[in-house]
Amino acid sequence: MITYVGKPVNRVDGVAKVTGKAKYAAEYKVPDLVHGWVISSEIAKGTITRIQTDEALQLPGVIQVFTHENRPDLAWFDLSYKDQDAPPGSPFRPLRDAEIKFSGQPIALVVAETLELARYAASLIRVEYEVENHETEFEAHLSRARDPKLGLASLLKPPPPKPRGNFDEAFAAAPVQVSGEYVHSAEHHNPMEMFASTVVYEKNDKLTIYDKTQGAQNSQLYVSQVFGLSFKDVRVISSYIGGAFGSGLRPQYQLFLAVLAARELRRSVRVSLTRQQMFTFGHRPVTIQDIKLGASEDGTITAIRHDAFAETSRFEDYTEIVVNWSGMLYPIPNSKLTYKLVPLDVFTPLDMRAPGGVTGVPALECAIDELAFKLGIDPVELRLKNYTDRDMDADLPYSSKELRECFRQGAERFGWANRNPQPRSTRRGHTLIGWGMATGIWDATQGPARAEAVLTVNGKLRVSSATADIGTGTYTIMTQIAADTLGMPIADVLFKLGDSDMPLAPIEGGSWTAATVGSAVKVACEELGKKLFKMARKMKNSPFARANLDDVLFADAHIRLKSDPSVAVSLREIVDQNGGHAVSETSTSTPNFLKLRKYARSAHSAAFVEVEVDEDFGTVRVTRAVTAVAGGRILNPKTARSQILGGMVWGISKALEEESVLDHQFGRFMNHSLAEYHVPVNADIQNLDVIFVDETDTIVNPLGVKGLGEIGIVAMPAAIANAVFHATGKRIRNLPITLDKLL
Known part of the structure; x- marks a missing residue:
């Protein structure tokens, strides 16, 4: 009998994608289609006092300009705008009023017979503002950090657990201590396919919508609620997506604008966003973390304090699980974890591959590496010394955990036993060579x-x-x-x-x-x-x-x-x-909740990385990396390997390149293009290797699988940062690690 699960089956959608048969949201041919162009606010905070549209409307082929002054009366209640991924607060409602909440906010939609005409007409529209002082500088406002508002989102993103033991006493008594501040900048998803919605207006006011989304029914829910439509009158189709990484979890504003225009004009409308406008909604939030670790001289970790501060918008409380990971990875008896938000004049941050995990775990794993160096213990040995088969926060055993095998197989494949622990001890020509490693963890949910x-x-x-x-x-x-x-x-x-x-x-x-x-x-x-x-x-x-x-x-x-x-x-x-x-x-x-509530469920990984650092210029290159993953049953080794490789590439990107630069004078992200927002190219990626450790889990779900989309990225940034320290002797705690920080 032929079986397919567990075999490296080729992608069944591969032919459609490489031949162009696969259609994306902005590619559907629709009769009598008109095009919308979004006008974005030039300021970060204030009020629109005047919008002059006459010159644009006089152009032949320009059909309408929608603003807050002529938009239809809609359901403006908070609940109407909630979606499956909405955090607590009051969701953003495009064109609701004259108030400007963030730079790049959509303030008008020009609809014309062609895309080019709509774009040109948009350039003729003049907007006047009453400007207010905006606050976008995160570090300058840490003093007003506060606890997040908790809502239903806390079921999927639980707050930090209550303190265990007495951190202050245990840390003060610890003979070996490390502490540090870890920072990462804002980052944007930047999928290849930009956001677009093609709304087909059909008889009896029915809508068929081709939308870029990670949940067709989520977009259907949103449109139905906002516009007061029956579900049966709204059909959303999203057969293919050109990357998303979390940016498509929430309906984006082009969907609202396209539906509004289609219903008002009773015509089919397409609205597509530009690459620059992709920087006007949702991003991985700037986060600052303070970590303190105390340990005995034999390497037993006795105390941890992990405090995180992250940004959110003024109107919603976006949260991530940043500080909870230590209790899931290490049996530390004295623990104090806090997580606070700083509201700023920005759009609400948005889940981005391994949200919170790729923020909190790298900081923790860099601190563990610092402790290993201070103790004079091998980083792998220190982790094995503090190994646990229980989630300390939930006080539950893991349904399965083959992390020890990840350490063993990953280290063997990488050649970790040959590592000289002394920083700056290894060279290759004119470059310093460094080896680093880190642990990864991500929830396995159903x-x-x-x-x-x-x-x-x-x-x-x-x-x-x-x-x-x-x-x-x-x-x-x-x-x-x-x-x-x-x-x-x-x-x-x-x-x-x-x-x-x-x-x-x-x-x-x-x-x-x-x-x-x-x-x-x-x-x-x-x-x-x-x-x-x-x-x-x-x-x-x-x-x-x-x-x-x-x-x-x-x-x-x-x-x-x-x-x-x-x-x-x-x-x-x-x-x-x-x-x-x-x-x-x-x-x-x-899910069998009665069964699952008795266990913690996670995928685990161990990443091993080699870097070359140019001694004169401070440039860093990842020359090889191995990631060993315990991810339950592997349904398809080929697609699974691609997921881990993609995560490893993004880990390199996060550690060394990605950074959304906010000009606080304007409250705007300035490097809003793929020319200036740096991501890896082929020349940046060298030898990457993936190991799938055998792991049988009869508890986690009927298939015994654990998701692989996130686990490939969480360990990589720390492994790279630790390798950079090993190569140079310099501990860089601010990501990305750019050459100016090493010189």
């Missing part, structure tokens, strides 16, 4: 979802769920799961996603889609199999008349007796007996 499985009249299997594929391989692994569950050739299985008309699925984020939607696909196919088996038992002269479901298996598109596989009925024969109709089943998968 949510509820639904899927439909249909055996068609021609014997093909069609499975669907309204999830998304942001490039992670969702199309492929769901196809593999479905094929194996019903014993079908993979060529006869088609998985569809990204349509709000499909069965319910949550937004794709947090590395939970494989577990969440994969479990739903498995259940739906199992239930369809049960239905097909009942039909097979009722067939004339059925060989299964006296058999039970446990007596048969699904293989090679047949139902076969386990005791004698030659006794079989094809699935095509069964569906033929259904009066020419397909056989379908829609099922729901929900």
Whole structure:
């Protein structure tokens, strides 16, 4: 019997993407389509006193200019604008009034017959403001940091746990102490595909929307609530996404503006954002962390204090899990963790790959490295000395944790045993060589979802769920799961996603889609199999008349007796007996909360990195890296490896390159292009290696899988920073590590 789960199956959507058959939100051809151009505010705070639109409206082909002065009366209540990823607070509502809350805020939409005309008309519009003093400088306002407002978001992003033991006494008594401040700048997602919405206006005021989103049903929910529409009158389609990394978790303002224009004009409208406008919503927030560690002389960590300060907007309290990770990784008896927010005149930050994890874990892992150096203990040995199989914060055992094997296999593959611990001890020509390592951790979660499985009249299997594929391989692994569950050739299985008309699925984020939607696909196919088996038992002269479901298996598109596989009925024969109709089943998968509440569930990793640092110029190059991952069952080694490699590349980017530069005079991000916002290119990436450590987990979910989207990035920044210290003797705690900080 051929099986597909666990095999390196090629991406089933690959051909569509490389041939151009795959269509993205701004690529759909729609009759009578008009185009919108967004006008962004020039100031960061104040009030619009006048908008002059006459000159633009006089141009032939310019249809309308929408502003706060002529927008329709909508549902402006806070709850109407909530979405599945909305933090506590009052969501931003475009064109609501004359108030300016942040630089680049959308203040008008020009609609014209062509995109070029809309853009030109926008340049003719004059806006006058009453300017107020804005506050965007994070460090200057730390004194007014406050606790976050907690809402339903705290269920997924719990606040810091209560203190354990007595940190102050334990730290004061510790013979070995380290402390430091760790900073990282703001970062923007910068996916290749920019945000766009194509709204097709249909008869009876129905809308079909092609949107860039990580959750078609989330966009449907948002549009329905804001515009007071029935769900059945709003269909959102997002079959392909050109990268998102979290930027598509919330509906962005181009969706609101496109729907508003389409409904008012009763025409189909497309609104696309520019690369510069991609810097006007959502980003990884600037964060400052203070960490203190106390340890005994044998390396036992006895005390930790971890305080984090992060930015948020004036109107919402965006939070991340930044300081909680120490209790999940190390059995430290005395712990005090705090997390506070500083509201500023910026747009609300937004989840960005491994939100909070890639902020808090690198700071913690750099502090652990500092402690190892001060103690004179190998960094791997120190982590093994302080190893735990329990989440100390939740006081629960892990459902599985093969982190020791990650350390062992990663170190062996990398050659860690050959490391000279002395900084500046190794050279290669004119460059300093450094080796560093760090630990990674990310939650392994599962949510509820639904899927439909249909055996068609021609014997093909069609499975669907309204999830998304942001490039992670969702199309492929769901196809593999479905094929194996019903014993079908993979060529006869088609998985569809990204349509709000499909069965319910949550937004794709947090590395939970494989577990969440994969479990739903498995259940739906199992239930369809049960239905097909009942039909097979009722067939004339059925060989299964006296058999039970446990007596048969699904293989090679047949139902076969386990005791004698030659006794079989094809699935095509069964569906033929259904009066020419397909056989379908829609099922729901929900986590077993009673079982799961007894365990902590996480994926783990260990990253090992080599860097070259030019002694004269301070330039840093990652020459090789190994990441060993314990991620439960690996559904597809090829797509899984791509996920980890992508995370490693981004870890290099975060450690050495990415930084959104805010000019506080204007309250605006200034390097808002791919020419000036630096990300790695091919020449920056050298030898990257991935190890998947065997890990069996029968508790975490029915598939035994743990998400891999985030775990590949969380350990890399610290491993690189630690390698830079080993190479140079300089401890850089402010990311990105640019040459000016090393010179």
